Amino acid sequence: MTHHQTTDQTPVGQSSNCLSAVGVAKLQRIAAQFSSGADITAVEAFGSGNINDTFLVTVKNISQPRFVLQRINTHVFRQPQLVMQNMSIFTCHVRDRLQRSPLARRWEVPRVLLTHEGDDHWIESDESVWRAISFIEGSESFDAMHDVDHAREVGYALGTFHSLISDLPPDQLADTLEGFHITPRYLQHYEQVLATTTVNLSSEVTYGLQFVRDRAEWCSVLEHAKAGGKLPLRLMHGDPKVNNVMFDCSTGKAVSVIDLDTVKPGLVHYDIGDCLRSGCNPIGEETEQWETVYFEPDLCQGILQGYLSVAKAFLTNHDYDYLFDAIRLIAFELGLRFLTDHLAGNVYFKVKHRDHNLMRALVQFQLTQSIESQETVIRSLIAEMR
Numbered sequence: 001m002t003h004h005q006t007t008d009q010t011p012v013g014q015s016s017n018c019l020s021a022v023g024v025a026k027l028q029r030i031a032a033q034f035s036s037g038a039d040i041t042a043v044e045a046f047g048s049g050n051i052n053d054t055f056l057v058t059v060k061n062i063s064q065p066r067f068v069l070q071r072i073n074t075h076v077f078r079q080p081q082l083v084m085q086n087m088s089i090f091t092c093h094v095r096d097r098l099q100r101s102p103l104a105r106r107w108e109v110p111r112v113l114l115t116h117e118g119d120d121h122w123i124e125s126d127e128s129v130w131r132a133i134s135f136i137e138g139s140e141s142f143d144a145m146h147d148v149d150h151a152r153e154v155g156y157a158l159g160t161f162h163s164l165i166s167d168l169p170p171d172q173l174a175d176t177l178e179g180f181h182i183t184p185r186y187l188q189h190y191e192q193v194l195a196t197t198t199v200n201l202s203s204e205v206t207y208g209l210q211f212v213r214d215r216a217e218w219c220s221v222l223e224h225a226k227a228g229g230k231l232p233l234r235l236m237h238g239d240p241k242v243n244n245v246m247f248d249c250s251t252g253k254a255v256s257v258i259d260l261d262t263v264k265p266g267l268v269h270y271d272i273g274d275c276l277r278s279g280c281n282p283i284g285e286e287t288e289q290w291e292t293v294y295f296e297p298d299l300c301q302g303i304l305q306g307y308l309s310v311a312k313a314f315l316t317n318h319d320y321d322y323l324f325d326a327i328r329l330i331a332f333e334l335g336l337r338f339l340t341d342h343l344a345g346n347v348y349f350k351v352k353h354r355d356h357n358l359m360r361a362l363v364q365f366q367l368t369q370s371i372e373s374q375e376t377v378i379r380s381l382i383a384e385m386r
């Protein structure tokens with residue numbers, strides 16, 4: 001069990017002890033920019049994101065004793081102002097909507113905290129970019145799901161998230177990460193990196209290369225459906241992995257989806273695929289025992305039931321037709337992204353050791369294979385829910 005609000009991390013390729021890398025005094029000074037004058041009592045490293053650096057700040061303030069401080073990874077998010085602009089448009093829209101038509105249960109939207117000058121981010125003298133977000137008190141997140149009820153709640157959370165933005169026109173949000181989840185673009189980049197890599201082509205790497213080759217043609221499936229007008233461009237979360245869903249500590253109900261960096265135009269299929277690839281892998285994406293990874297169809301059914309209890313209202317027949325491909329594709333795509341980063345020398349995702357991204361790639365490929373081998377079961381449980 002974890003207690004983190006995950007989001008992405010550090011300067012590209014750096015390993016994880018970001019607290020000592022930045023320095024406590026400097027962190028306290030940056031945190032004070034967002035604390036509205038309240039004294040800072042603690043700053044600790046927080047969460048397990050792969051891109052940004054995340055800290056939990058404790059302040060002497062009874063109504064809001066904690067907030068989340070993050071250094072935005074500007075190698076990944078090259079226009080951090082646009083990320084913050086999207087976040088503001090999103091949170092304003094959802095707050096307004098919830099005020100007009102409240103849900104029958106607790107639902108929270110993270111708040112962007114402003115600096116003393118009223119800005120939504122702070123630029124340090126070393127040009128690092130920082131922002132602060134409210135901590136959802138009395139909530140927690142989990143890296144793995146315990147049971148089908150939990151899975152239904154995760155699905156409900158994603159459905160609620162999509163439903164609350166279904167009336168916000170996609171063109172109102174900027175594209176803050178060009179090419180994100182466009183699988184054929186990742187494949188193109190992979191081929192470029194492969195042509196010049198100096199990484200040792202071990203048997204595991206060779207296995208990965210063959211795995212990609214065998215699926216290269218199919219991997220444009222969602223992009224083709226989008227280009228052919230079958231799947232509409234909508235707003236998406238972009239990264240709804242299972243530990244980005246917050247649960248109320250006392251009721252055990254989902255209360256929020258956090259990590260709003262990649263809320264932008266895209267396909268809801270990317271989100272459904274990402275939620276399922278992270279939620280239905282009980283061993284988790286960081287295991288070193290990649291051969292034992294499997295996709296659990298009961299959890300998949302639970303997530304989809306929860307999701308569809310809300311999303312049935314806006315999904316089309318074509319949307320259902322591409323659900324299986326979405327589940328298979330996003331696991332494969334993440335494996336491809338990890339393998340590419342391994343071949344490139346670990347320049348995008350934070351790593352703890354040299355072969356970390358290779359291990360992560362093998363985990364996602366094993367998951368993809370498990371999804372493929374259960375195609376009939378997964379397709380029939382989708383068919384039953386239509």
Ligand code: GN1
Pocket residue numbers: 006007008009048049050051052076238239241259262285334
């Ligand atoms: C990254 O940093 P984090 O954990 O929130 C990545 C996601 C991946 C995820 C895999 C912007 O998210 O796409 O699914 O790692 N985010 C970005 O754990 O690339």
Ligand code: MG
Pocket residue numbers: 006007008049239259261
């Ligand atoms: Mg993220």
